[in-house]
Amino acid sequence: xxxxxxxxxxxxxxxxxxxxxxxxxxxxxxxxxxxxxxxxxxxxxxxxxxxxxxxxxxxxxxxxxxxxxxxxxxxxxxxxxxxxxxxxxxxxxxxxxxxxxxxxxxxxxxxxxxxxxxxxxxxxxxxxxxxxxxxxxxxxxxxxxxxxxxxxxxxxxxxxxxxxxxxxxxxxxxxxxxxxxxxxxxxxxxxxxxxxxxxxxxxxxxxxxxxxxxxxxxxxxxxxxxxxxxxxxxxxxxxxxxxxxxxxxxxxxxxxxxxxxxxxxxxxxxxxxxxxxxxxxxxxxxxxxxxxxxxxxxxxxxxxxxxxxxxxxxxxxxxxxxxxxxxxxxxxxxxxxxxxxxxxxxxxxxxxxxxxxxxxxxxxxxxxxxxxxxxxxxxxxxxxxxxxxxxxxxxxxxxxxxxxxxxxxxxxxxxxxxxxxxxxxxxxxxxxxxxxxxxxxxxxxxxxxxxxxxxxxxxxxxxxxxxxxxxxxxxxx
Amino acid sequence: xxxxxxxxxxxxxxxxxxxxxxxxxxxxxxxxxxxxxxxxxxxxxxxxxxxxxxxxxxxxxxxxxxxxxxxxxxxxxxxxxxxxxxxxxxxxxxxxxxxxxxxxxxxxxxxxxxxxxxxxxxxxxxxxxxxxxxxxxxxxxxxxxxxxxxxxxxxxxxxxxxxxxxxxxxxxxxxxxxxxxxxxxxxxxxxxxxxxxxxxxxxxxxxxxxxxxxxxxxxxxxxxxxxxxxxxxxxxxxxxxxxxxxxxxxxxxxxxxxxxxxxxxxxxxxxxxxxxxxxxxxxxxxxxxxxxxxxxxxxxxxxxxxxxxxxxxxxxxxxxxxxxxxxxxxxxxxxxxxxxxxxxxxxxxxxxxxxxxxxxxxxxxxxxxxxxxxxxxxxxxxxxxxxxxxxxxxxxxxxxxxxxxxxxxxxxxxxxxxxxxxxxxxxxxxxxxxxxxxxxxxxxxxxxxxxxxxxxxxxxxxxxxxxxxxxxxxxxxxxxxxxxxxxxxxxxxxxxxxxxxxxxxxxxxxxxxxxxxxx
Numbered sequence: 002x003x004x005x006x007x008x009x010x011x012x013x014x015x016x017x018x019x020x021x022x023x024x025x026x027x028x029x030x031x032x033x034x035x036x037x038x039x040x041x042x043x044x045x046x047x048x049x050x051x052x053x054x055x056x057x058x059x060x061x062x063x064x065x066x067x068x069x070x071x072x073x074x075x076x077x078x079x080x081x082x083x084x085x086x087x088x089x090x091x092x093x094x095x096x097x098x099x100x101x102x103x104x105x106x107x108x109x110x111x112x113x114x115x116x117x118x119x120x121x122x123x124x125x126x127x128x129x130x131x132x133x134x135x136x137x138x139x140x141x142x143x144x145x146x147x148x149x150x151x152x153x154x155x156x157x158x159x160x161x162x163x164x165x166x167x168x169x170x171x172x173x174x175x176x177x178x179x180x181x182x183x184x185x186x187x188x189x190x191x192x193x194x195x196x197x198x199x200x201x202x203x204x205x206x207x208x209x210x211x212x213x214x215x216x217x218x219x220x221x222x223x224x225x226x227x228x229x230x231x232x233x234x235x236x237x238x239x240x241x242x243x244x245x246x247x248x249x250x251x252x253x254x255x256x257x258x259x260x261x262x263x264x265x266x267x268x269x270x271x272x273x274x275x276x277x278x279x280x281x282x283x284x285x286x287x288x289x290x291x292x293x294x295x296x297x298x299x300x301x302x303x304x305x306x307x308x309x310x311x312x313x314x315x316x317x318x319x320x321x322x323x324x325x326x327x328x329x330x331x332x333x334x335x336x337x338x339x340x341x342x343x344x345x346x347x348x349x350x351x352x353x354x355x356x357x358x359x360x361x362x363x364x365x366x367x368x369x370x371x372x373x374x375x376x377x378x379x380x381x382x383x384x385x386x387x388x389x390x391x392x393x394x395x396x397x398x399x400x401x402x403x404x405x406x407x408x409x410x411x412x413x414x415x416x417x418x419x420x421x422x423x424x425x426x427x428x429x430x431x432x433x434x435x436x437x438x439x440x441x442x443x444x445x446x447x448x449x450x451x452x453x454x455x456x457x458x459x460x461x462x463x464x465x466x467x468x469x470x471x472x473x474x475x476x477x478x
Numbered sequence: 479x480x481x482x483x484x485x486x487x488x489x490x491x492x493x494x495x496x497x498x499x500x501x502x503x504x505x506x507x508x509x510x511x512x513x514x515x516x517x518x519x520x521x522x523x524x525x526x527x528x529x530x531x532x533x534x535x536x537x538x539x540x541x542x543x544x545x546x547x548x549x550x551x552x553x554x555x556x557x558x559x560x561x562x563x564x565x566x567x568x569x570x571x572x573x574x575x576x577x578x579x580x581x582x583x584x585x586x587x588x589x590x591x592x593x594x595x596x597x598x599x600x601x602x603x604x605x606x607x608x609x610x611x612x613x614x615x616x617x618x619x620x621x622x623x624x625x626x627x628x629x630x631x632x633x634x635x636x637x638x639x640x641x642x643x644x645x646x647x648x649x650x651x652x653x654x655x656x657x658x659x660x661x662x663x664x665x666x667x668x669x670x671x672x673x674x675x676x677x678x679x680x681x682x683x684x685x686x687x688x689x690x691x692x693x694x695x696x697x698x699x700x701x702x703x704x705x706x707x708x709x710x711x712x713x714x715x716x717x718x719x720x721x722x723x724x725x726x727x728x729x730x731x732x733x734x735x736x737x738x739x740x741x742x743x744x745x746x747x748x749x750x751x752x753x754x755x756x757x758x759x760x761x762x763x764x765x766x767x768x769x770x771x772x773x774x775x776x777x778x779x780x781x782x783x784x785x786x787x788x789x790x791x792x793x794x795x796x797x798x799x800x801x802x803x804x805x806x807x808x809x810x811x812x813x814x815x816x817x818x819x820x821x822x823x824x825x826x827x828x829x830x831x832x833x834x835x836x837x838x839x840x841x842x843x844x845x846x847x848x849x850x851x852x853x854x855x856x857x858x859x860x861x862x863x864x865x866x867x868x869x870x871x872x873x874x875x876x877x878x879x880x881x882x883x884x885x886x887x888x889x890x891x892x893x894x895x896x897x898x899x900x901x902x903x904x905x906x907x908x909x910x911x912x913x914x915x916x917x918x919x920x921x922x923x924x925x926x927x928x929x930x931x932x933x934x935x936x937x938x939x940x941x942x943x944x945x946x947x948x949x950x951x952x953x954x955x956x957x958x959x960x961x962x963x964x965x966x967x968x969x970x971x972x973x974x975x976x977x978x979x980x981x982x983x984x985x986x987x988x989x990x991x992x993x994x995x996x997x
Contacts, residue, residue: 002640002643002717002718002721003642003643004643004721004722004725005643006617006619006642006643006644007619007643007644007645007718007722007725008722008725008726009595010595010596010619010645010656010657011656011657011698011722011726011728013595013657014593014657015595015596015656015657015659016591016593016594016595016596017594017596017597017598017661018581018584018587018588018591018594018596018597018598018613018618019597019598019600020584020597020598020599020600020601020609020613021492021598021599021600021601021623021624022492022493022494022600022623023492023494023495024494024889024919025598025600025623025661025662025919026598028660028661028918028919029598029659029661029918031918031959032659032660032666032918034659035591035593037581037587037590037591037594038580039580039581039582039583039584039586039587040490040580040581040582041490041492041582041583041601041609042490042541042582043490043540043541043601043602043605044605044608046539046540046541047518047539047540047541049604049605049608052605052607052608052609053607053608053611055608055612056607056608056609056611056612056615057611059585059611059612059615059616060611060612060614060615060638401581401582401583401586428583428585428586431582431583431585432582432583432586433488433490433541433582434582
């Protein structure tokens with residue numbers, strides 16, 4: 002018999018972890034022996050089968066999961082996303098034609114789309130000139146001429162409805178360390194916008210302006226300036242009170258400040274320069290889309306690592322919430338989206354809100370947004386968190402489900418602790434703590450726009466399914 | 479009357495915390511009934527049957543805390559709910575003071591405190607295997623307090639532990655002392671050269687306390703869980719623990735406490751012990767001394783003998799005990815019987831410690847007194863759950879029937895106190911036999927909980943024109959948080975007779991019953 006561990010125990014200081022009745026922990030502490038109380042709760046809503054799977058995964062010989070997760074984490078850590086220019090979807094996306102529409106979240110059929118998503122799709126078809134009216138657009142859909150696909154499958158992300166079509170300009174973000182590229186659309190601003198399902202002529206006109214005026218100007222500016230290091234802007238903005246999902250005012254300002262000298266040199270027409278600078282400086286959320294592309298370029302590097310249980314995508318299509326985990330590549334694990342809880346703009350209430358939607362949860366996948374709420378006292382009121390302390394508590398709890406702390410993005414209000422990074426599906430299921438997401442809320446009727454902002458959780462079911470499938474892939478079940 | 483219920487989403491508390499809170503809420507003015515529970519199906523039934531939740535209670539799941547209060551007024555109900563919040567917030571604040579971020583899983587705890595080498599696990603039985611497996615996976619030794627773990631899970635966990643060379647004490651292991659630290663329900667005893675392995679939790683408490691009383695000391699006291707020596711488990715952990723004690727330079731004497739092992743397990747164990755170069759004392763409670771005849775194992779008939787023999791061996795003296803001092807016992811019996819009526823010929827034992835109850839029944843049986851029990855020595859004497867006591871009855875109130883949805887009687891005295899009053903009202907009863915178990919993990923003042931009930935029992939008898947002998951023993955040392963002498967004093971002041979140990983209390987009880995029968 003191997004007696005060396007027991008002999009070592011008898012010869013060393015006892016140090017206890019107590020799982021369960023807390024008087025036992027107190028009793029050990031009263032004897033001046035170190036003891037930690039594990040804040041245990043039944044794993045995965047009390048599912049014993051999952052609890053057993055978790056235990057098995059932890060006792061695999063050689064612990065390959067831990068090693069794989071460390072690898073995934075180190076890739077996120079080493080990632081260095083840069084904005085290098087503007088491109089049009091048809092120039093860069095695979096298998097693209099005018100009838101292909103990228104949308105947020107996991108795949109879904111027209112019939113299953115929520116109101117805002119359908120509204121956005123009709124608008125997108127008109128934007129591409131395939132139809133003049135919504136009725137004509139609808140007919141194209143019903144004839145099966147329109148092909149829908151998740152942005153995530155083609156290195157893209159888009160906020161809320163996340164429409165990406167043939168003519169749309171995209172931020173091109175290159176992860177310099179690994180060479181992979183990610184794309185995101187330009188943020189349209191607030192009010193009636195396609196990402197919230199609006200599709201009237203002003204929406205289409207703005208999209209055309211983004212395509213024909215803003216994108217070329219931005220492209221010339223970045224050519225003149227050189228690539229923008231996005232992690233640097235994100236790190237600074239975090240220290241200036243952004244959490245970078247619902248609050249991007251610091252990041253957008255830093256971005257504008259960096260961009261402006263180049264922008265004024267590349268736009269000759271004062272009228273255009275006025276419009277462009279008005280647009281960029283008039284939108285506090287302008288940077289969100291760049292942050293999303295940056296996060297996508299980071300999370301994609303973690304894909305397909307054998308044994309790795311880190312989450313590489315979290316996204317919502319307004320109907321379902323989907324996640325992907327590293328070891329299982331592009332397989333989606335889905336559950337119905339939840340309703341955000343938060344604050345509403347005057348005149349709107351919970352009955353107006355559409356359920357959770359958008360690819361923007363890629364920010365939380367990387368570990369900002371809801372995960373860095375503690376850095377952002379100012380966002381607390383906007384998303385309806387109870388207090389600054391509550392925001393910090395949200396962030397603190399995310400360390401329980403992540404692989405580690407971000408070395409580049411630190412949180413000044415929490416003693417410069419690194420942001421929680423690398424969601425481990427095992428830890429989510431084990432602790433019962435689901436990722437917290439800060440989000441905007443769309444009106445459930447297409448075309449109305451944003452009605453508020455709030456906090457929502459990723460549904461546990463996505464994680465339990467992913468964990469079961471992962472265990473199955475290792476033939477543990 | 480009004481009923482109020484609230485559901486707190488995603489708030490998990492362990493059942494002991496909730497039961498302590500519920501119990502305090504029930505004692506508040508104007509509160510008729512109150513319970514706070516986690517929203518399991520079982521608890522849902524309990525609360526529904528108690529009328530504490532109804533059709534208008536919001537939906538809840540296992541991770542939600544459900545509060546139900548029945549009170550005379552709305553205000554009283556609200557106060558009770560407010561009390562719960564204060565109670566919980568107090569707990570939270572003290573928890574936050576200890577550590578900044580509370581680990582929510584064992585792996586996190588281990589990564590936060592890498593020096594962690596031991597896990598104490600007391601989660602509900604159905605989750606226990608997973609948590610224990612995780613702990614073993616992290617290289618931690620385990621004390622698994624939880625019960626309701628299947629035999630198969632126990633076997634697999636122990637196999638895993640053996641492979642890794644880790645202690646897997648339990649399931650259903652309540653007591654252990656590692657490096658002088660009391661874990662679970664365990665006492666503060668002098669350190670010394672006696673190493674113990676037990677498949678009997680309170681047995682281990684009683685013997686370690688007696689060793690301390692006798693001037694001896696304990697190197698390690700290891701538990702295996704009650705089923706380890708069954709054929710299915712095969713004594714896996716017993717065998718590992720014996721090897722551990724063999725290799726431990728601090729341990730000079732080895733004590734084994736258990737019910738008689740399965741035959742083939744016994745054979746293997748004796749073979750393992752035959753090469754042991756340290757004296758071995760074994761109390762196989764209820765077994766026959768012939769089990770160890772012709773071996774190097776010294777037989778102990780009960781827990782007291784085991785402690786005495788161990789201390790003799792530890793001092794290098796011959797392991798023989800003088801005969802019981804029956805003359806002294808008889809004198810005392812005469813004294814105690816003086817105030818009893820001839821009709822009083824029965825005995826009722828109410829125990830919080832299972833092994834203590836078992837030991838008492840064995841001693842009574844030796845003295846020719848059979849007792850009904852929920853853990854009867856013989857199936858013929860099995861008292862069905864939920865039935866009132868009859869003739870001589872000894873109850874282990876730590877058994878499942880009593881602990882289902884209630885904390886262990888070493889923590890919560892309500893059921894034992896109620897039962898004491900009921901037994902006292904029986905005109906045939908001469909003796910109430912009690913244990914009073916201290917040490918870490920148990921109630922802060924067990925004697926203080928028993929004392930009012932002892933007084934009431936005496937009063938009930940007095941109102942009926944009788945006396946009642948209440949015999950107790952204290953399983954605690956002077957260095958325990960409860961302080962042995964202090965506990966004895968409280969019991970004596972309440973009118974109880976306190977024996978030096980459980981075996982002595984049982985002998986005295988047997989003497990009284992025999993004497994009463996003769997008259």
